[in-house]
Amino acid sequence: xxxxxxxxxxxxxxxxxxxxxxxxxxxxxxxxxxxxxxxxxxxxxxxxxxxxxxxxxxxxxxxxxxxxxxxxxxxxxxxxxxxxxxxxxxxxxxxxxxxxxxxxxxxxxxxxxxxxxxxxxxxxxxxxxxxxxxxxxxxxxxxxxxxxxxxxxxxxxxxxxxxxxxxxxxxxxxxxxxxxxxxxxxxxxxxxxxxxxxxxxxxxxxxxxxxxxxxxxxxxxxxxxxxxxxxxxxxxxxxxxxxxxxxxxxxxxxxxxxxxxxxxxxxxxxxxxxxxxxxxxxxxxxxxxxxxxxxxxxxxxxxxxxxxxxxxxxxxxxxxxxxxxxxxxxxxxxxxxxxxxxxxxxxxxxxxxxxxxxxxxxxxxxxxxxxxxxxxxxxxxxxxxxxxxxxxxxxxxxxxxxxxxxxxxxxxxxxxxxxxxxxxxx
Amino acid sequence: xxxxxxxxxxxxxxxxxxxxxxxxxxxxxxxxxxxxxxxxxxxxxxxxxxxxxxxxxxxxxxxxxxxxxxxxxxxxxxxxxxxxxxxxxxxxxxxxxxxxxxxxxxxxxxxxxxxxxxxxxxxxxxxxxxxxxxxxxxxxxxxxxxxxxxxxxxxxxxxxxxxxxxxxxxxxxxxxxxxxxxxxxxxxxxxxxxxxxxxxxxxxxxxxxxxxxxxxxxxxxxxxxxxxxxxxxxxxxxxxxxxxxxxxxxx
Ligand SMILES: Nc1ncnc2c1ncn2[C@@H]1O[C@H](COP(=O)(O)OP(=O)(O)O)[C@@H](O)[C@H]1O
Ligand SMILES: [Mg+2]
Numbered sequence: 106x107x108x109x110x111x112x113x114x115x116x117x118x119x120x121x122x123x124x125x126x127x128x129x130x131x132x133x134x135x136x137x138x139x140x141x142x143x144x145x146x147x148x149x150x151x152x153x154x155x156x157x158x159x160x161x162x163x164x165x166x167x168x169x170x171x172x173x174x175x176x177x178x179x180x181x182x183x184x185x186x187x188x189x190x191x192x193x194x195x196x197x198x199x200x201x202x203x204x205x206x207x208x209x210x211x212x213x214x215x216x217x218x219x220x221x222x223x224x225x226x227x228x229x230x231x232x233x234x235x236x237x238x239x240x241x242x243x244x245x246x247x248x249x250x251x252x253x254x255x256x257x258x259x260x261x262x263x264x265x266x267x268x269x270x271x272x273x274x275x276x277x278x279x280x281x282x283x284x285x286x287x288x289x290x291x292x293x294x295x296x297x298x299x300x301x302x303x304x305x306x307x308x309x310x311x312x313x314x315x316x317x318x319x320x321x322x323x324x325x326x327x328x329x330x331x332x333x334x335x336x337x338x339x340x341x342x343x344x345x346x347x348x349x350x351x352x353x354x355x356x357x358x359x360x361x362x363x364x365x366x367x368x369x370x371x372x373x374x375x376x377x378x379x380x381x382x383x384x385x386x387x388x389x390x391x392x393x394x395x396x397x398x399x400x401x402x403x404x405x406x407x408x409x410x411x412x413x414x415x416x417x418x419x420x421x422x423x424x425x426x427x428x429x430x431x432x433x434x435x436x437x438x439x440x441x442x443x444x445x446x447x448x449x450x451x452x453x454x455x456x457x458x459x460x461x462x463x464x465x466x467x468x469x470x471x472x473x474x475x476x477x478x479x480x481x482x483x484x485x486x487x488x489x490x491x492x493x494x495x496x497x498x499x500x501x502x503x504x505x506x507x508x509x510x511x512x513x514x515x516x517x518x519x520x521x522x523x524x525x526x527x528x529x530x531x
Numbered sequence: 532x533x534x535x536x537x538x539x540x541x542x543x544x545x546x547x548x549x550x551x552x553x554x555x556x557x558x559x560x561x562x563x564x565x566x567x568x569x570x571x572x573x574x575x576x577x578x579x580x581x582x583x584x585x586x587x588x589x590x591x592x593x594x595x596x597x598x599x600x601x602x603x604x605x606x607x608x609x610x611x612x613x614x615x616x617x618x619x620x621x622x623x624x625x626x627x628x629x630x631x632x633x634x635x636x637x638x639x640x641x642x643x644x645x646x647x648x649x650x651x652x653x654x655x656x657x658x659x660x661x662x663x664x665x666x667x668x669x670x671x672x673x674x675x676x677x678x679x680x681x682x683x684x685x686x687x688x689x690x691x692x693x694x695x696x697x698x699x700x701x702x703x704x705x706x707x708x709x710x711x712x713x714x715x716x717x718x719x720x721x722x723x724x725x726x727x728x729x730x731x732x733x734x735x736x737x738x739x740x741x742x743x744x745x746x747x748x749x750x751x752x753x754x755x756x757x758x759x760x761x762x763x764x765x766x767x768x769x770x771x772x773x774x775x776x777x778x779x780x781x782x
Contacts, residue, residue, distance in 0.1 A: 478584065479621050480621050480622075480623050482582075482583050482584065482605060482621075483617070483620075483621040483623065484623075484631070484635075485582070485604070485605035485606045485609070486581050486582070486583075486605050486606075486608075486609055486614075486615055487609055487614075487631075487635035487638075487639075487691060487695065488606050488609035488610050488635050488636075488638045488639035488642065488695065489606060489634055489635055489638045490606045490638060490642075491604065491606065493634070493638065494606075497626055497631075497634065498623070498625075498626070500625070501623060501624060501625025501626045501674075502625060503625075504624075504625035505624075505625065
């Protein structure tokens with residue numbers, strides 16, 4: 106079917122400013138992805154899937170400039186022994202990065218893979234993204250597959266001793282960055298992936314994650330503090346039998362964020378937890394869009410999203426659990442909640458369940474509310490000043506999401522950021 | 532210590548008068564009890580004294596050691612020495628009981644210009660006090676009042692009171708929902724705090740708590756007023772004859 110003219114024009118305008126990289130073994134995948142983009146068209150304001158979030162600035166040929174924010178806080182994950190891979194405005198920075206070798210894992214740059222004819226990542230590049238285009242289209246991810254020049258391919262074969270830390274620095278006010286990462290966790294292997302930083306004025310990130318039977322991947326991300334940055338990220342995850350995927354995202358500020366998580370549980374007994382805590386004010390707009398497909402027996406999925414909104418900020422949650430026929434004994438849980446610190450802020454939620462198996466336990470809930478007056482009075486009656494009491498209750502509200510992080514020291518680093526955000530507004 | 536004069540209170544939301552001229556003075560070192568039928572305004576009095584929103588004082592005053600309580604924020608009243616043991620203690624998911632206690636103690640110390648307690652000092656004190664109230668380590672770690680039984684919640688109130696060492700303790704139906712053993716524990720906790728510098732206002736519907744916490748003065752409240760004041764024998768009168776006789780007599 107032909108695209109509406111507006112959409113086609115917008116899509117071609119964006120594409121005309123870009124060229125496919127000289128791509129070696131990923132060439133075919135990129136050409137396919139480009140064809141997908143042309144077929145779907147880039148997201149438009151009328152699209153159902155973009156009902157609550159305006160895609161204009163994510164799609165436009167030009168980048169809306171964004172100030173580079175100089176934080177006075179300690180660097181995220183600073184105290185952790187980790188293997189650092191640094192990108193500045195979406196370009197790998199070898200000097201700032203650690204040596205990429207570590208036992209139990211091989212790490213290659215996507216750029217290097219592109220000059221090779223054969224590489225394991227070829228089996229995956231664009232594959233999970235392409236699968237994730239059904240039943241809902243995600244054209245920005247296809248755009249990424251086609252045009253991203255940098256990123257890493259991480260092949261986890263053992264249990265590397267340190268987390269792999271992807272650091273995204275923002276350097277230029279007009280930067281427009283795309284990164285594409287591929288992660289393959291082999292059977293029985295286990296890894297922790299950290300991501301932090303705003304990355305660029307406009308950031309499009311696509312991550313394809315394939316976890317084999319019994320593999321484990323922990324992911325903790327913090328998206329920086331730059332107020333004006335815009336980001337559209339996609340994580341496509343395929344889980345084998347008895348594998349585990351646990352992902353947590355912290356979003357503090359950022360004028361526009363759309364984080365999509367597409368998870369497919371394809372092997373029995375797999376576990377997927379995706380969680381997020383976001384805090385924002387003013388023109389902050391934050392969208393979590395999650396699609397979890399149960400396609401095997403006895404799998405567990407959890408979605409826990411908490412948003413604190415003030416001064417007119419907007420939070421969006423679109424979350425779906427799809428239980429395919431035969432995916433018996435599915436345990437699906439989804440909760441999305443917002444805490445509105447004033448009357449101007451809003452939370453738009455669209456929780457969905459679609460179930461084709463009969464022996465499943467799925468629950469979902471979505472709430473939106475203000476600080477609990479009774480609890481606030483209780484704390485104040487014990488002598489806790491109103492600001493401090495409000496902050497305590499706000500952190501308590503976020504705790505259920507933060508508790509999804511297994512590593513206690515990572516979790517406490519996240520809590521410190523949240524406390525900092527609250528303290529700066531007290 | 533606490534002086535309440537001609538206190539008139541109505542609801543902010545609706546035009547409903549609840550307290551209709553309460554006069555009451557609690558001296559330091561004394562235990563005053565307020566008894567009265569349900570709906571007479573006992574909880575309202577305790578809330579107004581501790582600063583809860585939703586009530587409007589239309590006439591009268593309430594002072595603590597001469598300072599106007601009604602002008603203060605709830606946290607200022609707490610720092611000045613007011614403590615309310617809630618009739619219905621509030622559950623706060625996500626806030627650990629211990630964190631809550633330490634924050635409260637240190638906030639009050641700070642407001643009074645004292646140094647904060649170190650974590651170890653705090654822990655020592657809290658453990659000792661918790662033990663005497665039979666509050667175990669697990670209850671201290673759990674979120675405030677979440678999943679606590681009725682009795683555990685009330686004991687937790689007394690623990691907070693013991694930690695905060697307020698000048699003026701107001702207990703709102705601390706006996707409700709307690710079995711005899713739990714009531715003894717709570718009474719012991721309260722009695723341990725009795726001293727010359729501290730006043731108590733013990734609100735209760737039944738006389739039985741007053742077997743364990745001996746009051747100096749007993750007031751009967753009805754329809755927003757103190758209608759009768761006497762010694763401990765007044766509580767026994769209520770116990771034996773109910774409120775009907777007293778109310779009939781006053782009317
Ligand atoms: N917030 C409120 N909203 C509506 N009615 C209230 C409120 N607070 C108190 N009241 C009413 O005021 C009266 C006194 O209540 P309360 O102080 O709880 O009495 P007691 O503690 O003696 O049982 C009751 O009729 C009660 O329904
Ligand atoms: Mg009451």
